[in-house]
Amino acid sequence: MENQKRLLTKKDLLKMYFRGYCFQSTQNFERMQAIGFLSMMTPALEKIYQDRPKEEKVRAMKRHLQFYNNHNTMNHFVVGLCSALEETTDEDHKELLTSVKAGLMGPLAGVGDALYFNTFYPILASIGATIALEGNVLGAIFLFLSFGLINHGSKWLFLKLGYEKGMDMILSGQGNKVISYMTTFATIVGLFVVGQMITSTVSLKVIFEFASGEGVIQIQSLLDKITPKLLNVLLVGFCWWSIKKTDGKCITKLLYGLMALGILLSYIGFLG
Amino acid sequence: MILKCLLVGIWAGFCGLDAFGPQFQFRKPLLAGTVTGLLLGDLRTGLVVGGTLELMWLGVNAVGAYTPPDVTTGAIVGTAIAALTGGDVSVGVTAAIPVATLMQQGIILLKTIRNVFNGWAEKLAEAGDFRKLDQLQVYGVLLTFFMYAIPCFVTIYVGSAAIQSLLDVIPAWILTGLNVASKMIPAIGLGMLLNYMxxxxxxxxxxxxxxxxxxxxxxxxxxxxxxxxxxxxxxxxxxxxxxxxxxxxxx
Known part of the structure; x- marks a missing residue:
């Protein structure tokens, strides 16, 4: 009975899983994995937006072209959940998607790195490498099969889980209220995450210093006395402000501007 | 010789795709090195150099926006040079380290070049056709493939000494500047998110x-x-x- 309500079939999810094979091939500094995310969502979006007007499709695409950076494996959960949300929310509640993505990418990336890169892989790789050092090819085969199975088993499971559990939760009755609280919840977590990322993903260091009397004055330590990461805040603040003022039209200019600025300031020995 | 180098180059391309895609982790030293050894007809060297580098670089991972030394090209070039010069492990390891450090810059460059896809994607989105975006993924795959394949092929073919002299010609300030800029650019993405939330x-x-x-x-x-x-x-x-x-x- 519940299955009748669900638009996406196992085949659609499978298509999305295989699209994950190119997930990061357009990953870049400006928006990280945004294009890859939209590309993974394509089978779901095509089905969900089949009979909707063009403007909604355009909005859906632009929505998923926002900055997104997650762990390669854990991302599958977000793709599944976002498919469920796209399917069940109406046009007025779509901002939920952006918040959910921003809120989930922080914790999931942390868990993913800890679990897959720092636990499963090192254990399996050190076993495999030890066998390989004796010149035994089984070491390499062991690593490939064991990690491949764990990693890709998880991916498929996460994708399915995200979609099915997401649908269950939303269809459980008080759908609109669940969505409204999820939006609030996700936005708060998302803002915390962005606040943290201002200090970690962006990095600026002034190396310029000048002699004054007997000592040397380092600009960076002067700035740090006001507050550490002051320049990060100013830079992100400036980007946010100019995107808001121009309604997003200045992004390309910002990108080339920052690149030129970075190279120039590093050339004259101001930033390093 | 050129055929073998070509084969290894193609393998390097696929390892690059693995790093930015499915992550079967054959881009990691053990598997990347083993297959390189196999392609050059020296499986044993592949296993030993790959295994050594694997243990050496066990903790090297991309976390968040950080781009680590590229262990993939390091392992492939290291293994290939060891296999082609008689199978000495230390030769392989010595060749692998500078290559990995240099390719770290290469990956930063790759992720910087890929910034152009964002504006392009926004333009494609105007048409409201989800499938139109797929071409960007294809270009991304091709770009990544050659970004790994060409340096590996050239390095193995001409030897790492020639690469070093070529690198001396590139002014250091370009690489440093690119590095500095790449750490500022994520601010745009964060600004966009804030604009929404x-x-x-x-x-x-x-x-x-x-x-x-x-x-x-x-x-x-x-x-x-x-x-x-x-x-x-x-x-x-x-x-x-x-x-x-x-x-x-x-x-």
Whole structure:
């Protein structure tokens, strides 16, 4: 009975899983994995937006072209959940998607790195490498099969889980209220995450210093006395402000501007 | 010889795709090196150099926006040079380290070039056709493939000494500058996210996230956990108010 309500079939999810094979091939500094995310969502979006007007499709695409950076494996959960949300929310509640993505990418990336890169892989790789050092090819085969199975088993499971559990939760009755609280919840977590990322993903260091009397004055330590990461805040603040003022039209200019600025300031020995 | 180098180059391309895609982890030293050895007809050297580098670089991972030394090209070139010069492990390891460090710059360059896809994607989105975006993924795949294949092929073919002299010609300030710029560019993405999420009523959470990270030195995961707690509190309180007014949600 519940299955009748669900638009996406196992085949659609499978298509999305295989699209994950190119997930990061357009990953870049400006928006990280945004294009890859939209590309993974394509089978779901095509089905969900089949009979909707063009403007909604355009909005859906632009929505998923926002900055997104997650762990390669854990991302599958977000793709599944976002498919469920796209399917069940109406046009007025779509901002939920952006918040959910921003809120989930922080914790999931942390868990993913800890679990897959720092636990499963090192254990399996050190076993495999030890066998390989004796010149035994089984070491390499062991690593490939064991990690491949764990990693890709998880991916498929996460994708399915995200979609099915997401649908269950939303269809459980008080759908609109669940969505409204999820939006609030996700936005708060998302803002915390962005606040943290201002200090970690962006990095600026002034190396310029000048002699004054007997000592040397380092600009960076002067700035740090006001507050550490002051320049990060100013830079992100400036980007946010100019995107808001121009309604997003200045992004390309910002990108080339920052690149030129970075190279120039590093050339004259101001930033390093 | 050129055929073998070509084969290894193609293998390097696929390893690059693995790194940015399925992550079967044949881009890691053990598997990348083993197959390189196999292609050059010296499986044993592949296993030993690959295994050595694997253990050496076990902790090298891309976390967040950080781009680590590229162990993939390091392992492939290291193994190939060891296999072609008689199978000495130390030769392989010595060749692998500078290649990995250099390719770290190459990957930064790759992720910088890929910035052009964003504006392009926005333009494609105007058509409202989801499939149109797929071409970008294809270009991304091709770009990644050659970004790994060509350096590996050239390095193995001409030898690493020639690469070093070529590198001396490139002024260092370009590489440093690119590095500095690449750490500033994520600010645009964050600015865009804020543009969507930040409202007059919720700025305090952004401030808190920043404060926890900046003054208490908490990492992203720790901040997220705190955020989940506070967001839960916010929702509970809001729900309590709603309940007394109009009957809220049973949480």
């Amino acid at each position: 930040l409202k007059k009523s919720n700025w305090q959470y952004l401030v808190l996230g920043f404060a926890f990270a900046n003054y208490l030195g908490l990492n992203l995961f720790a901040v997220s956990i705190i955020a989940i707690g506070i967001a839960g509190m916010h929702c509970c309180l809001e729900n309590k108010e709603a309940q007394s007014e109009e009957g809220g949600l049973d949480l």
